[in-house]
Amino acid sequence: MERSGVNGKIFITGTAGFIGFHLATLLLDEGLEVVGYDGMTDYYDPQLKRRRHQNLLQNARFSAVEAMLEDRQAFDAAVDSFVPDVIVHLAGQAGVRYSLEAPESYVQSNVIGSFHVLEAARRHAVRHLLIASTSSVYGANGAMPFRETDKADLQVSFYGATKKAVEAMAHSYAHLWDIPTTMFRFFTVYGPWGRPDMALFKFVDAILAGRPIDVYNEGMLSRDFTYVGDLARAVRLLIDVPPVRPLSANDIKDGDSLSPVAPYRVVNIGAGQPVPLLDFVKAVENAVRKRAQHNLLPMQSGDVVNTWAECSLLAKLTGYQPQTSLDQGVAKFVTWYRGYYAR
DSSP states (O other), X not given: OOOOOOOSEEEEEOTTSHHHHHHHHHHHHTTOEEEEEEOOOSSSOHHHHHHHHHHHTTSTTEEEEEOOTTOHHHHHHHHHHHOOSEEEEOOSOOOTTHHHHOHHHHIIIIIIHHHHHHHHHHHHTOSEEEEEEEGGGGTTOOOSSBOTTSOOOOOOSHHHHHHHHHHHHHHHHHHHHOOOEEEEEEOOEEOTTOOTTSHHHHXXXXXXXXXXXXXXXXXXXXXXXXXXXXXXXXXXXXXXXXXXXXXXXXGSOTTOOOOSSSSEEEEEESOSOXXXXXXXXXXXXXXXXXXXXXXXXXXXXTOOSBOOBOOHHHHHHHSOOOOOOHHHHHHHHHHHHHHHHTX
């Protein structure tokens, strides 16, 4: 497909977060101007978030705004003063398990906060709006691998439900206001500077401390693990491929999730290879050079047994496929973890 290079200003929500930090770093390394917006919530250690922003602020082309997405006045002021060419919306309340405890925070951040982003994109007629979704929207879909063209109406977590709501909202805005919009569905992202609530962080932390690791569904799970550097590269390349409203449904190629009525597309970003959870644990054990004690637990409410991304659309659009093996990615995380926590 025809691509248009980005040489403008990029506004990213969630730059103090795991994925936003890596994407902003990549864009800054290319010489682009980036404004980051983040609320620094205490869902996990705010100091880790501040350290990410401190690293980004070493680059003169980066500036940061600390405020909540739900704060319409603060968000509008940040966007309006920057006048971005592209908005990448990564901020939001993450986590399947936490959505059982604090569902309202998901409505406030993921739904209301995303509405503010959509309004900003409409107001500034951005060249491309890119929004993070999740593999959790596939929910109870039993067909593997997950394809962007699959029907995804059976979410089993409230987190996944709020993300599907954002997809629907974004499609309506793309249709009504002709905003080129790409939704990307992430699959179990891991790597350096990762979140403490994610399995890899918890496993490494527990093994090094001599504590048992919690293994849900007694290990009978598999995940499509995606290295964060590969994911950031994929998002960067997708920035250059804004969807175009088709003249008719006949113009949409097989396998393309492009909407027949809007410049709107959904793209999976994953490694395209499911890994059994116990194989993932072995990779962690190899990287830390220590065996784990297993605390076998039943299936967690709201979770799914397997995820597996069909990623041919990403390859067709960008020519890119994830490059990092699981062993390489886990080893990079462990190196970062030992350095950051002096362990």
